[in-house]
Amino acid sequence: MSTCYQYINHACRDLDLSREVQWQAKLFSEHALASSQINRERRVIAAASIYAASVLCNEKRTQGRVSDVTGVSLTPIRQVYQEILTTRGFELEHHNPDRYKPSRVERVVKTVRGVLK
Numbered sequence: 269m270s271t272c273y274q275y276i277n278h279a280c281r282d283l284d285l286s287r288e289v290q291w292q293a294k295l296f297s298e299h300a301l302a303s304s305q306i307n308r309e310r311r312v313i314a315a316a317s318i319y320a321a322s323v324l325c326n327e328k329r330t331q332g333r334v335s336d337v338t339g340v341s342l343t344p345i346r347q348v349y350q351e352i353l354t355t356r357g358f359e360l361e362h363h364n365p366d367r368y369k370p371s372r373v374e375r376v377v378k379t380v381r382g383v384l385k
Contacts, residue, residue: 272297275314275338282337285322292321296352306351308344315340316348324347343355 273294280290295318300306306313315338322325322329338345 272301272310272314273312276318278316279314279334279337283318283322283333285329286325289318289321289325291329292325293317296320296356299356300348300352303355305355306348308348311338312340312344312348312362313352314338316345316352319345320349320352335353 276290276293276297280293293314294317297310297313300308300313300317303309308316315334318338319329319331319334322334331342334340335342335345
């Protein structure tokens with residue numbers, strides 16, 4: 269667990285994220301590491317947790333920026349942050365392809381804010 273926390277501490281500092289994001293990322297990573305549904309490397313879990321927490325806390329950093337800082341490629345971040353949120357009970361909104369296509373982040377933020385109300 270401490271290695272995952274170290275990744276989170278360093279990356280959150282480098283990304284200039286608040287302690288709230290850091291705390292939420294640690295909660296996400298703790299849950300992911302304990303979950304039998306998410307079987308990934310700790311640094312991937314840390315990166316995805318940071319991204320999910322930054323979106324949740326309205327301090328969004330792009331997946332690309334998180335990738336640059338953590339050294340984790342975009343695809344695992346994209347996959348694992350969705351796994352983390354769904355295993356925590358957040359429902360990710362899927363878009364209708366015939367209508368306006370909001371970005372994945374816009375859909376997650378809208379969904380997460382709705383759950384938190």
